[in-house]
Structure formats: structure tokens, C-alpha cells
Amino acid sequence: MLESTTKNEKQSGVFRLIGIDFQYGRLLKAGPKYWSFVAILGTLMAVGVAAWFTYFTHGGSVMGMRDTNPWGLWFVNYMYYVGLAAGGLVVYASVHLFGAEQFKPLARVAVLQAAVLTMLALLGIVSDMEMPWRAVNMLLSPNPTSPFVYTGSAAGLYMVLCFVDLWVLITGYGGHKLAHTMTLIALPAAIYLHTTTAFVLALNKAKELWNSAVMVPIFLTSATASGVAFLIIFAYIAKLVTPQLKFKSSMFRSLATLLATVIIIDQFLLIVEIITVFWPNSAKPGHTVRLIEFITGPYAWTLLPVMILGLTSFALLAGRKYRHVPLVQLVASGLYVVAIYFKRYALMTMGFSRTPLGQPVPMYVPSLVEVLLAVGIAAFGLLFLTIGIKLLPVEVPEDEHDHGPGEHQPALTQSIDAEPETGVAAL
Amino acid sequence: MAGSSSCSSSHSARHRLARSLVVSVTLALALLVLAPAAPALAGAASSGELLFYPCTSCHPVPASGATRALPNGFKGHGIELEGHDVLGKGDAACVVCHDDPSRDPGKLKLADGSLVDINGDISQVCFRCHYQKYRDFKAGTHGKRKASCVASGCHDPHTPGYIFADGIRPFTGAGFQFKVLPERVAFRPLASPPPAPPVQTPRGFVIFATLGLVAAGGQIFRLVRGRL
Amino acid sequence: MSQHDERTTRSEQHLAEEVQITVTRRNFLKGAATVAAILAAGTLPAFFTAAPAAANAPEGEAAGLEGENPIGEFVKRDGPLNYPGKQVWYADPPGKQKWAMVIDVKACVGCRKCAYACVRENNIGRNSGFTYIQLLEMEDGAIDLEKATTDYNEGGKPGKWYLPVQCMQCAEAPCVYGCPVKATWREPDGIVVIDYNKCISCRNCMIACPYYARHFNWEEPEVPKNEINPKVPLEEKAGVVEKCTFCIQRTRNGLKTACTEACPVGARKFGDLNDPNSEVSVLLKTRRAFRLKEELGTEPVIWYVG
DSSP: OOSOOOTTTTOTTOEEETTEEEOHHHHHTOOHHHHHHHHHHHHHHHHHHHHHHHHHHHGGGGSSOOTTSOSOHHHHHHHHHHHHHHHHHHHHHHHHHSOOGGGGGGHHHHHHHHHHHHHHHHHHHHHHOSSGGGGGHHHHSOOTTOHHHHHHHHHHHHHHHHHHHHHHHHHOTTHHHHHHHHHHHHHHHHHHHHHHHHHHHHTOTTOTTTOOTTHHHHHHHHHHHHHHHHHHHHHHHHHHHOTTOOOOHHHHHHHHHHHHHHHHHHHHHHHHHHHHHHSTTTSOHHHHHHHHHHHHSTTHHHHHHHHHHHHHHHHHHHOTTTTTOHHHHHHHHHHHHHHHHHHHHHHHHHHTSBOTTSOBOOOOOOOHHHHHHHHHHHHHHHHHHHHHHHHSOOSOOSSSSOOOTTSOOOOTTOOOOOSOOOSOOOO | OOSOOOSOHHHHHHHHHHHHHHHHHHHHHHHHHHHHHHHHHTTOOSOTHHHHOOHHHHSOSSGGGOOSOOTTSOOTTOOOOOSGGGGOSTHHHHHHHBOTTTTOTTEEEOTTSOEEETTSOTHHHHHTTOHHHHHHHHHTOSSSOOSOSTTTTSBOSSSTTSBOOTTTSOOOTTSOOOOOSSSOOOBOOSOOOOOOOOOOOOHHHHHHHHHHHHHHHHHHHHHHHTOO | OHHHHHHHHHHHHHHHSOOOOOOOHHHHHHHHHHHHHHHHHHTHHHHHHHHHHHHHSOSOTHHHHSSSOHHHHHHHHOOOBSOOSOOOTTSOOOOSOOEEEEEETTTOOOOOHHHHHHHHHTTOOTTSOOOSOEEEEEETTSOOGGGOBSOOSOBSOTTEEEEEEOOOOOTTOHHHHHOTTOOEEEOTTSOEEEOTTTOOSOOHHHHHOTTOOOEEOSSOOOOOGGGOOTTSOOGGGTTSEEOOOSOHHHHTTTOOOHHHHHOTTOOEEEEETTSTTSHHHHHHHHSOEEOTTGGGOOOOSEEEEO
């Protein structure tokens, strides 16, 4: 199927490699606004590379982390990206596992999102290591009692899995069966990845605030919710950029319903944790002290937005009447994506509000190098996604089975979408 | 009286009377002198040297009583007695450790009554009462492993609750420089924990980053404004 | 006005479109069962790692209460963790000792001489911003770490007591369990060491340690040339984690740790638990001792006596 030549192969603007028709013609036809956006991302990426270079030459002192705050922005970003990646894939996997056909058109976009975001997460870890070449030690002498090993290896394998899955979806290799099997592996892998990330925090008895079994479900629900929210935003943008994508508004409504459900479960788990800590004499005193300082101390600005934004976004989506409105969906998704970032940041700084010996700790402020490195990595990811949705054939063919160019290759310039374009300027 | 004259009997009777008078007067005078010293002798395990040479007449207790210098000019001869003042009142406390019959304060009494020189193993003197601390000291679990309790510079024998700790403050004579137990007295310790290294942001990076961010910002601005 | 009509048409269209529900109950249950099965399979590695640990655990707490010498019981359970068998390059191989330290908090006056003797002995960078040993000034009457302070300028204050804290060389060290690359392990004689060439600077061990014992070299450690101790590594420590090693270069050669020797009041005792006449064994048998954060089950080998 891969090697068979069809009359579409010689179509202009298409470059075939490893079985995928790269749509570079579509890319070249993109307007100046697209390219200026790419240029912005490229500049930010260059700044990020400069930051990484500075870290290599000057060592750890350029970072804002110290013994009192040994983990910083990079771990917040790791948790966040892993969450987004895992969440997005839940949506796609439900197509195969639960037969939710309405999410079918999202397939390739969701998998692309998952693959790129996991790559960003791994970049975050590697960028924090002062000697990244030593990462090979994790393969040579892994410690089976360290959750870090499980999460690192899970992230690496998951990234490879997602890229392979994307390739399988686009080329149609193995047909429907292989795609189904890969999903059977990918969804539990996504859940496993985020569970192990939660365990990196939860299995530390030295940190009373993290050492709670509810950390794992909180991570899973936050991941799913933020992943779905990000997917909604990304799908709207992809629809804007690549008009060939046929996303029905009913699909967005399903996504919004799913998002609302997961948001409320997420907020519920957070409230459960707070009640357990603040109920008189029910939590370890160190646990309560730290959370009180968190509500009243210098870190209050990180925890309060989580609840405020989270409940607002739920309120926006709760009403049946307005759930279908794209603006409402976008605003709610945006709010929740931001809320979860605050939550990750709050969780990270929560653990370090006091040293293990009970001494108060000065507030962690990420240094300029740290922030720009994170921005650079994010820009790289966005760049990958931006070029990816133009270059890769991310639209799913209309017919039932996900076959590749060997069989039913729809002409790329033809638009068989019955739904009118929702007032979008073609880029 | 030049000598005894045994030739004339009337002469010898007068001599005998004079002799007995002298003896009785001497005895009376002696009794008069001894009387005030009698309380000092009560409970003392030693002979009467203390009658004539009570320790505290030269080494006043407390040390602030040493207002007058000794004939040789030395003024540090007062003794502070704290903790060990429970051993007795006045000079009675001194003779518990310092042996009086030999009139040598450099000899100290051990439990079996024998004497030990002040340059010898005088920890045995402390052992007479503080047998548990001494057992721990010999096992190495009390304080540091030193040659003895007192002469090695840990405990002052007259104010044993005050500890000389090496290098905290210098030991200057009979003064009591450093109090650890039972009452703690504040002193200046070594430096506080060092601060964490400050966050560096190299200038080259700041310049490059500013340029990049300004460029990106400018592009964003133009994109948003719809012009290119 | 046309725009308004367009909008209403659009929203009507959206409302009119029905969401195609294709998830049947059967599909859902099938999917849920598959996910559950795969998740359950994912927990299998935990059993493989937990089984050997359970097999080696002692026969229960009752063994220690039946009048047996509790020190002997501890010594039996004490042992290497993740030991790779290779020798620490700047120290002799381990002997048969079980090192322990006992600190007399009645004697400690908070002078910090131990902290700075350690800095000189172990090539701790003068710019690194940490010391292996920290002194906590505690309030009388409780072991309340939250009310303690490390930043005091007067030692020996009445109404306070002083608690020196450093790496406890735990028998169940959370840092050893948490290191992803086994760069830190516990030697057979009880000392937890770090291989500076293997450490990947992930700082997971610093998160795991409940005693704030592990420190990271954010800058290259700088030691004045005339104060460098040639017996201890210096350059290798740039960019990796370091901590107290019970002066492994001294104790394997029959000396005591630098902090023990520096203490002016003899508050620190270091020795071998296997020797019933060593100072630490005698102290633990005759005095009332406690360990810090005992409830965490890390089994530290530094005791405090009062």
C-alpha cells in the first residue's frame, strides 16, 4: 500500500516521504500573516536556545531555583504538557474504545497535539539537566523504586508511540485494525504516564502536602480537562488555518460537554483535599500549616485563581443553552487551560513553602533565563504544530474507515464540507 | 630564765611556781585564742592547723572579698565557690578536698583517705561523689576524652557547673569565663548559615533576549494591527 | 441587520444539529473493562519491587520488645541499599562496622564549630551557600521544628536548646529509593554515598529527604587553594548533589568525623554499633535516646540524648 503509485502522487505541492504526503504546496501558499506568526515563533525559539546556551555556560546559578526550591518552572511545565498531551488523547481514544464516532475528524489533530506536547515535556526535563548526556544513565542503571524512572521512560515511549500512531493514521498502514490496536495501547499509556507523574510527587513522605493518594486522581482529571480544553482551542485554530478540516459544531458541543463533566470532577477532588486538610485535627499539622500559609501567604495568588477560574469556566459550560456557542467554548477552555497552569504552579510551590526542617522559605521567583527557556520550548512546540497542521494531511477522510492515500484519497483542493465556513478569512 | 638551778630549795620552789604560772597563763591564753576557732573545728576531719591558718583568711570566699593584694602584689587569690559551696560553711568546704594536716593545698584527699598530688590523677577526687559522671567519663560518653575532669580545662573545681570549652573563650587565670550549665549565658557563635548564591543573569544573554523579544513583540504588534 | 440574521441562522443551525451519540452501553463497558485490565497490568512492576523488600523485613515489632537488645535488633536489619559493589574512590573499602552517631543535646551550645569544621574538611564551596550540618535553635519543651530557627547570632541562650541536623545515613533512605539512576546508595557499613559522575542533577533525592540533608551545587564550588583537602573530591561536585558522608575518608581509616573532633563540649559521639564498648553503644544503652522524625520510618543512625 505504501509503495503503490497512484495518480495523486505526482500532484504538485505534495512531497511524499515515508508514506506521508507532505503538503508543502499548502504551506507555501500560506499568507503573510501565517509566515509572520511563524517568524515570531522562530524568534522566540532563538531566544530560548540562547537561554539554554547560557545555562550550559554559566551553570545552575542562572536559574531561580536554590536548595530551598530545588524544582521550578521546568517541572511545572513538564506536568502541564504531559497533562495536555494525555488529555487530548483521551478524546481521540474514546472514538475507538467507546465508539464515540463524533470525535472521528479530530483523530489526527489530537494525536499530533499529544505527540508534540510530550516532546515539549521531555525537552523541559532535558533542559533542566546540567549535563543532559548523563540521561543515558537512566537506561544503564535504572532504579525500580524511583517513580522518576517510570515517568521519564513513559514519556519517552509515549512520544514515540504518538508519532508512530500519527504515521499509522495518516498512511493507513495496517488499516483500521492497527489503528484500533494502537489506541488500545495509547490510552492506557497516557493514563499511565500521568499517573506516574503524579506519583513523582505523591510518593514523598518528606513533603506532607504532596504525600496524598488523591494526588493521582487529581492529576488525571486535571490532565483530561486541560487536554480537552486545549484540544478545543487547537481544533478551532486548526480549522481556521486549514480550511480542509471538517469539524462539525456538534463535535465541539460534545467536547464542551465532556469538558464540563471533567471540570466539575476535578474541582470536586480539589475540594475533597482541602476539606481533609482543614477539618479540625484531621491532617498532620505540617500539612495544615503549609496550606494555611498558602492561602494567606505570598503564594495565595497561585491557588485562588485555580478555584475562581475553574468554577467560572464550569459555569460558562454548564448551561445547555450556551454550550454550543463557539465563543463560550473558547473562553471556557481558555480559562481552564490557564487555571490548570496555576494549579500546577501552585502544587509545585506548595511543596516548598517550608524546608523539610520547618524553616520558612523565600518565595520562588523564576529567573529570566528560566522563563525565556520555557517560552522558547513552548514556541518550538507551537511552531511544530503550526507547520504541522499545514504540512501534514491532518484532515480525516469522510468515509468510515481510516484509509490512507492508497485507496480513497480525497482530492485536497476539493471541499466536500456541507457546513458553511463560519466567517473565517482564508489564510 | 637562764637555766635550772637545783642548788637552793627556796630558789627551786619559786621557780616551780613561776613555771606553773607561765604554763597556766599560756594555757589560758591558748584557750582564749582557740575559743573562736572552735566552731571552725566542728566537723573538720583534720587536725588543728586550720585554727592558725584558716584558708579563708587569705583566700576570701567569694572572690570579691579579695580587696587587698597579697604582700607580693598578687590580687587573684579570691575563690568563687558555687555548687561546691554545699560541702560546708567557710573553711569546712575547703578541707573536704584539700588536705589540711600536711598544710599543702596541692595534695587532695581520695575516698580511702590516701592523698594524691594535684598534678596526678585528681579526677579520682571528683569520683568520691560523682561516681556516675566519672563512669561515663571513663567510657568516653561524658564530654570529650580528656586526661582529667579539672586540670584539662573542662570543669573548674571550685565552680564545677561552669565549663571551659576549648576555643570558645580563652581561660584567663582564676576567672570564670564561660558558663554552660546549669545557667546558659549567651555568647557569639560562628557565622550564621551562608546565604544561597545569588541569581545570575549574564549581560550577553539579556542583550540578546531583549533584542529577540522586541523583534517578536514588534511582529505581534503588526500582526494584531492587521498591517504587514 | 443581515449580520444579526446570519448569527441567528447559525445558532439555529447549531441547535438543530443533533449530537450523534454512538457510544452504546455495550461499547462503554467494553472500553472500560479494557482500560481497567491494562491499568491493572500496569501496576505489576510494583509487586516485583515490593516482594524482595517484604521478604527481608524483620519479623515484626514484637521482636524488639521482648527484652532483646534493641540496638542489636537494629544492627541486624541495617545493611546496604542499592549497593553496586564498587569502591568509593577516595576512601578505603568498608569494614564490618555499623557507624552511628549520638549527639548530646544537653551539652550542645550552638557554637557551629562542627558545621565549619565540616566545611573545611569536606571541600564545601565557600560560595555554595550551604553547610552539611545545620544548627536549629529550638524552643524549650518540645521538638517543634516549625518554631525553630537556624538564623541565630547568640548561642547558649537560656530557654533554648540546640539541635544539630545533618544527613542521618538512614537505613531506609528515601533518597536511595528515589534516585532514578542509582547514583546514591548505602554502603554496607551504613554510610550513604553519592557517585558524582553518575548524578544526572535531577534533584529528586533533595525532594525525598526529610532532613534537608542533600544540597546542590548551583555554582562551581570554590575553595581557597590553601584550604583544599586533597583527600576529598572538589571539581567533580560541580552541578551535582552532595551531602554529609560521615567523613568517609577519615572514618574508614580509624579516625573520627571532623564534626565530632571539633565539638568543644564533647556533645558528639561517633562510633561502631557492632562494638558493645564503643561510646555510641554505651550511650544508647545507658541514656534515653530519640531520633528525629522517627514516625517517617527512615531509620536514621543519628540519635539524640538529653
